[in-house]
Amino acid sequence: MSRILEVKGLSKTFIESDNMQVLYDVDMHVDKAEFVSIVGKSGCGKSTLLYILSTMDTMYEGEIILDGEKLSHRTQTELARIRNEKIGFVFQFHYLLNEFTALENVMLPAIKLNKFSKQEIENQAIERLKILDMHKEAHKKPNQLSGGQKQRVAIARALINSPKIIMADEPTGNLDQVNSEIVFGIFLELSTKFDQSLLVVTHDLEFASRTHRIIQMVDGRIV
Amino acid sequence: MIGSGAISSIAIALMKAKWRQTMVAAMGVMFGITMFVTLLSFMTGLNKMLDGLILNRTPHIRIYNEMKATIKQPIIRARVTETHFIHSIRPKSSFTNLRNSGAILRNLDNDKRVLAVTPRVSSQVFYSIGRTNFGGSLQGVDVLKEDKYFHLNDYITRGNLRDLVSVPNSIIIGKGIADLLLVDVGDQLDVKMPDGRVRSMKIVGFFQSGIKDIDKVLSYTSYKSLQTLMDVPSDHFTEIYVNLHDRSIAPAMALELADMFDTDTEDIVRANAQFETGTKIRSIISYSVGITLLIVAGFGIYNILNMLIYEKMDTIAILKAMGYSGSDVKRIFSIISVSIGLVEVLQV
Ligand SMILES: Nc1ncnc2c1ncn2[C@@H]1O[C@H](COP(=O)(O)OP(=O)(O)O)[C@@H](O)[C@H]1O
Numbered sequence: 001m002s003r004i005l006e007v008k009g010l011s012k013t014f015i016e017s018d019n020m021q022v023l024y025d026v027d028m029h030v031d032k033a034e035f036v037s038i039v040g041k042s043g044c045g046k047s048t049l050l051y052i053l054s055t056m057d058t059m060y061e062g063e064i065i066l067d068g069e070k071l072s073h074r075t076q077t078e079l080a081r082i083r084n085e086k087i088g089f090v091f092q093f094h095y096l097l098n099e100f101t102a103l104e105n106v107m108l109p110a111i112k113l114n115k116f117s118k119q120e121i122e123n124q125a126i127e128r129l130k131i132l133d134m135h136k137e138a139h140k141k142p143n144q145l146s147g148g149q150k151q152r153v154a155i156a157r158a159l160i161n162s163p164k165i166i167m168a169d170e171p172t173g174n175l176d177q178v179n180s181e182i183v184f185g186i187f188l189e190l191s192t193k194f195d196q197s198l199l200v201v202t203h204d205l206e207f208a209s210r211t212h213r214i215i216q217m218v219d220g221r222i223v
Numbered sequence: 224m225i226g227s228g229a230i231s232s233i234a235i236a237l238m239k240a241k242w243r244q245t246m247v248a249a250m251g252v253m254f255g256i257t258m259f260v261t262l263l264s265f266m267t268g269l270n271k272m273l274d275g276l277i278l279n280r281t282p283h284i285r286i287y288n289e290m291k292a293t294i295k296q297p298i299i300r301a302r303v304t305e306t307h308f309i310h311s312i313r314p315k316s317s318f319t320n321l322r323n324s325g326a327i328l329r330n331l332d333n334d335k336r337v338l339a340v341t342p343r344v345s346s347q348v349f350y351s352i353g354r355t356n357f358g359g360s361l362q363g364v365d366v367l368k369e370d371k372y373f374h375l376n377d378y379i380t381r382g383n384l385r386d387l388v389s390v391p392n393s394i395i396i397g398k399g400i401a402d403l404l405l406v407d408v409g410d411q412l413d414v415k416m417p418d419g420r421v422r423s424m425k426i427v428g429f430f431q432s433g434i435k436d437i438d439k440v441l442s443y444t445s446y447k448s449l450q451t452l453m454d455v456p457s458d459h460f461t462e463i464y465v466n467l468h469d470r471s472i473a474p475a476m477a478l479e480l481a482d483m484f485d486t487d488t489e490d491i492v493r494a495n496a497q498f499e500t501g502t503k504i505r506s507i508i509s510y511s512v513g514i515t516l517l518i519v520a521g522f523g524i525y526n527i528l529n530m531l532i533y534e535k536m537d538t539i540a541i542l543k544a545m546g547y548s549g550s551d552v553k554r555i556f557s558i559i560s561v562s563i564g565l566v567e568v569l570q571v
């Protein structure tokens with residue numbers, strides 16, 4: 001099985017706030033088509049870990065290999081490109097841009113990728129929205145959508161550039177039972193039907209138990 | 224590198240959502256600059272007007288002969304061994320005309336630094352109509368040159384300076400004189416010379432200098448008329464006005480001329496020292512107020528832009544999470560800033 005993501009000896013200290021160490025020597029990996037969940041108490045460092053893995057934070061020690069590429073010692077522009085091409089990110093709060101329609105939000109990462117024509121990008125975006133059953137809402141602005149619908153648009157956006165891995169930080173944390181179920185169903189479908197690798201942080205143990213593998217964190221360490 | 228079309232379409236979409244704030248920011252810039260320009264033009268205009276009020280009418284150099292006691296007092300010629308008491312030597316002549324005016328005029332006409340030279344002759348007179356009469360001063364001027372270089376016509380409220388040339392024996396009197404004597408343009412006015420001769424002159428206009436004490440005593444006529452009236456030769460002048468190409472050399476040149484022609488001279492800088500200071504202070508005030516205004520406006524704009532960007536911190540984070548680089552984000556916000564600038568330029 002091929003490794004999509006490999007983490008070796010990752011440590012993180014917030015120097016600006018009293019040298020507080022948040023992550024201690026974390027080793028972990030995600031394989032192709034694998035659906036991995038990270039669980040742990042609030043404040044144990046899950047978001048911090050995911051933020052580093054998504055290349056948004058570069059102040060860490062240790063090694064991260066994403067799709068065979070080392071992430072350390074790279075310029076911000078290179079990291080932005082890696083993020084754009086290889087990582088789809090879903091936040092706890094949907095984080096759509098209210099100035100754009102659902103369709104335009106989904107198209108934004110592909111516009112940055114700059115690989116396809118505008119028309120092709122639009123077709124791909126509608127395709128992704130169809131997977132999430134959101135194509136009928138394509139031309140609505142985010143503030144005309146419900147929380148669950150917004151999160152589905154955000155997932156469609158994460159999918160647009162066919163990323164190597166989707167990372168999600170408590171994607172259902174802000175949703176009711178029904179919508180959580182829908183979003184979780186979509187993640188499962190993505191991993192089984194589309195061989196999508198997923199790394200999802202959650203505090204919902206029931207949710208986690210249905211993933212392929214659970215990574216348990218306690219106070220910045222993996223147990 | 225991502226196409227600039229995509230970047231600008233993102234910038235436009237972000238701006239549209241905050242259209243009002245964008246407009247306010249643009250209006251702020253516009254207001255600041257408009258006020259700055261208005262204030263400066265106002266102050267510049269005021270300075271020009273005040274300059275005009277005094278400096279336009281003041282020659283750069285005035286050549287004249289002060290009525291004063293002889294410098295070589297008779298005591299100097301007396302022998303030292305004896306004791307003499309001589310005091311209160313009276314001035315030699317009541318005329319203060321320039322003795323070698325012809326030479327001075329010719330010399331200055333050929334001087335490359337000189338823009339214009341115009342002679343004046345003046346005399347004490349009595350204005351009388353019916354039984355009323357009172358003293359004043361009559362100036363004989365070179366009408367065409369005075370108008371061209373000293374803007375005399377600007378202060379003529381009725382009639383025209385050129386009428387002094389076309390109408391023989393004519394006079395332009397101060398508005399104050401006209402009010403005192405109850406005369407109007409077209410009336411005849413008797414002008415009495417110090418030696419008692421009287422000449423009837425036709426009033427062709429009024430002038431108003433803005434300084435009441437002047438308007439109550441001064442009148443203008445052509446120098447030829449006045450020379451005839453005074454019964455003096457045609458090279459009898461009391462003053463010569465000199466305007467230079469470069470005003471700043473006036474003090475040095477005034478001294479030089481005084482030396483060369485053995486007369487008294489006065490330059491515009493010395494004559495209006497307090498006035499130059501006033502001009503300088505007004506400029507300083509207007510510039511400091513203007514710059515303060517710009518700074519205040521600048522802070523306002525900076526604040527609004529800051530707010531715009533602060534509100535967009537989420538947007539920036541989202542764009543970055545999607546893979547937009549720092550330089551992409553910078554370009555997006557530069558486009559927004561430049562657009563605000565452009566809107567402002569269009570408004571002004
Ligand atoms: N920017 C930061 N500066 C300083 N400390 C931080 C920062 N972000 C998070 N922390 C601290 O790091 C610890 C882990 O936070 P986080 O990763 O958000 O936990 P979790 O997502 O597991 O709830 C917490 O104690 C938090 O206070």
Ligand SMILES: [Mg+2]
Nearest residue numbers: 043046047048
């Ligand atoms: Mg968290």
